[in-house]
Amino acid sequence: MKIAVVGLGFVGTTSLLGFAHLGMDVIGVEKNDKKLTGFKKGKIPFFDKDLQEKFSKSDNLDFLSSISEIDSDIRDILVCVETPLIKSSLDLSVVKKALYEICETRKGMNIWLRSTLDDPNEINKLNKIVINSNNKLFLFPEFMREANCWKDFLNPAFTILAGNDVENTNFYNELVKHFNVHQCNYAEAITVKISSNAFHALKVTFANELQYLKYKDQIDIKKVMKIFCSDTKLNISSKYLFPGEPYSGPCLKKDTLALSSMLSEDIRESSILKQIDISNEKQIDLIIKKIENSKYSTIGFYGLEFKEGSGDIRNSYLIRLIKRINGKEIHIFDDSITNEELSKVLESKFHIEESLNDLIENTDVIFTKFSTKFDTNKELIALDSL
Ligand SMILES: NC(=O)c1ccc[n+]([C@@H]2O[C@H](COP(=O)([O-])OP(=O)(O)OC[C@H]3O[C@@H](n4cnc5c(N)ncnc54)[C@H](O)[C@@H]3O)[C@@H](O)[C@H]2O)c1
Known part of the structure; x- marks a missing residue:
């Protein structure tokens, strides 16, 4: 040829x-x-x-x-x-x-x-x-x-x-x-090309920022990163690289904020580490906007736990998201936690339903991360597709 x-x-x-x-x-x-x-x-x-x-x-x-x-x-x-x-x-x-x-x-x-x-x-x-x-x-x-x-x-x-x-x-x-x-x-070819290099740049900058921890004199950063990189289950893997919902749960937010607060003042404000949580919160705001702009007036949420099967709503972004939505009548059902617990976390302006059937009955649409669990004609919107 x-x-x-x-x-x-x-x-x-x-x-x-x-x-x-x-x-x-x-x-x-x-x-x-x-x-x-x-x-x-x-x-x-x-x-x-x-x-x-x-x-x-x-x-x-x-x-x-x-x-x-x-x-x-x-x-x-x-x-x-x-x-x-x-x-x-x-x-x-x-x-x-x-x-x-x-x-x-x-x-x-x-x-x-x-x-x-x-x-x-x-x-x-x-x-x-x-x-x-x-x-x-x-x-x-x-x-x-x-x-x-x-x-x-x-x-x-x-x-x-x-x-x-x-x-x-x-x-x-x-x-x-x-x-x-x-x-x-x-468009996909262009995205793979330029996002690959941007990801490499992100890795370089992330790793370099760790050299500015306030307690850097107490660590051998190369040794730390060697241990860090030996985790091929989560750290060096495709885990967390498929776009969907903002991060949630008790650990990611807390530890990200903790790490960025340990950066020396010379770099903290401009650091990627500080920007991570700002960007995550912005994504929550954008989801709220999409829900507020949707045509539905009575909306339901099914499943508030941050991860399926965890029964854990501590720091679930959905709690913050639901509380910040304006202009909609909101109904909620979650079979992984008691309604008493839900009422404690949420306020009375929300309708906490007794069953999934009641949620389906009383809403125009249901936002959920567990859409595959449903067997209904009700309009379902997967939260990771918003
Ligand atoms: N440098 C890398 O390692 C690398 C890696 C991946 C992608 N890229 C990308 O590939 C592209 C090329 O990169 P590069 O580093 O090889 O560029 P370069 O500037 O080194 O070489 C481009 C060459 O094209 C010649 N040229 C321009 N118009 C021409 C024409 N009409 N007819 C004949 N010759 C012509 C120029 O004289 C020049 O020698 C860029 O878009 C770059 O971003 C570069």
Whole structure:
């Protein structure tokens, strides 16, 4: 298979050498004369020992200075040009220029965009232009790390492809021979890419903030984090990473606030640790707004415990949420705690029902985290879907 790679920075050079290594004939397109001359003389334009070594040994590569020179028998073009950060969003002007150039001169191309992108609406607009010129646009984001490009190319964290009918392309069928491919839409591909890096940044900042604990002199933070990371059940796992309700229960809020209060004053106000609970409370406010704006006037809540089977409503965010809702008649039933206990925690303005049937009977809608338990025609709204 023959492909072209446009833009030979870290991503383009790695793609060029990587796909050549996998047996493809690859043509590199680089508009910068100095870089192009370097390639022609056998030198990649940046320091990377593995890539330089691979380049010195490769023989199925060719180089061009512009998109217009790409051979007419090539059907797949990987675009790896820069998308610099301007203020806090990405500048797509170089990507657009490269795509327009392809679309003005070619038809029947599969364009694989490897550059990092942020706004799916912009990509949808670009896709219309690409389709109108009888070409196809796919996203193929890159997850490699500088200085680890070669290893990450051969063994990527994941391989994501986005775009209609991607599985009917030859390039897709080549890729699945080597990599485990996830298919998704443009917006999902963009989200996985930029949220992965944001998550890495969050981990770095979280760990670094722990160096500013007031009692830091009493701990070996590297030892602490080594123990912390040995928990692959909760700490280093997919646990807690699927969006749903705000956190609740007796421990997460308490310990998060306790930890942030132990940070030195130099960093506490700007810290992520302090922001965690502020963000969680904001999410509760947003759920309240959605409930207040719903069309229903008589609403029910089933199940207030913070976790199914715990029977524990201490610090359940639902208690705070219910107390803060305005303009609705609220009915409640919870079979895991006594009505006496519920009345103690809630005030008399709420209707505490004797049974689930009464709750169903007396309300227009029921908000619950346990929607699978219900066998009713009543409208149910899962709290983790709000
Ligand atoms: N650097 C990384 O490790 C990394 C990792 C993952 C994703 N990314 C993303 O990949 C993209 C590329 O990153 P990079 O670091 O390789 O960029 P880079 O700036 O090092 O390289 C881009 C190259 O494209 C060339 N170029 C631009 N327009 C061209 C055109 N029309 N024709 C031919 N050549 C053209 C430029 O001259 C430049 O050499 C960015 O969106 C970046 O955010 C980078």
